[in-house]
Amino acid sequence: MPQLLAIESSPRGDYSISRKLTATFIADWKAQHPGGTVVLRDLMKTTLPFVDLPWILGAYTPAEQHSPEMKQALEISNELIAELMAADAIVLGTSMYNFSIPAVLKAYIDHIVRVGVTFTPSYEGLVKGKKATIILASGGLYTPGAPAEGYNVAISYLKQVLGFIGITDVNVVLAGGTAAIDMGKATLPEVLDQFEPAVSQAAKA
Ligand SMILES: Cc1cc2nc3c(=O)[nH]c(=O)nc-3n(C[C@H](O)[C@H](O)[C@H](O)COP(=O)(O)O)c2cc1C
Numbered sequence: 001m002p003q004l005l006a007i008e009s010s011p012r013g014d015y016s017i018s019r020k021l022t023a024t025f026i027a028d029w030k031a032q033h034p035g036g037t038v039v040l041r042d043l044m045k046t047t048l049p050f051v052d053l054p055w056i057l058g059a060y061t062p063a064e065q066h067s068p069e070m071k072q073a074l075e076i077s078n079e080l081i082a083e084l085m086a087a088d089a090i091v092l093g094t095s096m097y098n099f100s101i102p103a104v105l106k107a108y109i110d111h112i113v114r115v116g117v118t119f120t121p122s123y124e125g126l127v128k129g130k131k132a133t134i135i136l137a138s139g140g141l142y143t144p145g146a147p148a149e150g151y152n153v154a155i156s157y158l159k160q161v162l163g164f165i166g167i168t169d170v171n172v173v174l175a176g177g178t179a180a181i182d183m184g185k186a187t188l189p190e191v192l193d194q195f196e197p198a199v200s201q202a203a204k205a
Pocket of ligand 1: 010011015016017018019094095096098099100139140141179
């Protein structure tokens with residue numbers, strides 16, 4: 001049975017546009033894949049230490065020679081990678097923070113990009129045969145042709161790093177302009193309505 005890994009990173013709970021759109025994706029994906037399973041990885045509920053010295057030493061040391069510190073440092077990395085490897089499809093909901101991604105998502109990426117595990121020493125990606133969808137919520141607009149399009153390093157970075165580990169089939173939904181809600185110029189349902197068709201289409205692809 002197919003498995004969807006849903007990665008959430010917004011700290012805004014019920015106010016989060018990326019979380020609402022990811023929920024739409026999950027519902028549509030489930031309808032497309034009766035019997036499929038969804039694994040939720042909520043990075044706001046995951047204790048994610050930054051990469052440290054035992055982690056780095058462990059990543060470059062054969063598992064059978066790991067010290068207790070290396071083992072412990074790599075525990076969460078192993079868990080996250082196993083979850084990723086088991087998935088057939090991935091939906092990644094994220095906010096744009098300072099033109100890039102929230103720190104918690106960067107910390108996640110640092111745990112899943114590991115030599116000999118998700119890429120080879122000759123830089124071949126080992127996470128193959130998966131379809132990914134990125135849903136990026138941003139206050140401003142970064143659609144093709146928008147004046148700030150080039151400021152969006154979140155998507156170029158995510159596509160590059162996913163491609164590096166072998167995930168090359170990547171769909172992007174740019175949910176831009178959410179600042180209109182904060183400014184009282186649009187309601188949450190109005191903003192969601194704009195992006196739900198693209199999200200549903202991505203879930204059916
Ligand atoms: C710390 C912080 C940094 C932000 N940086 C940007 C930015 O660089 N560009 C932008 O368009 N919006 C920026 N925003 C607005 C968020 O991207 C926007 O509120 C988005 O809807 C957040 O995603 P969420 O609704 O899923 O939480 C920022 C918001 C916060 C809190």
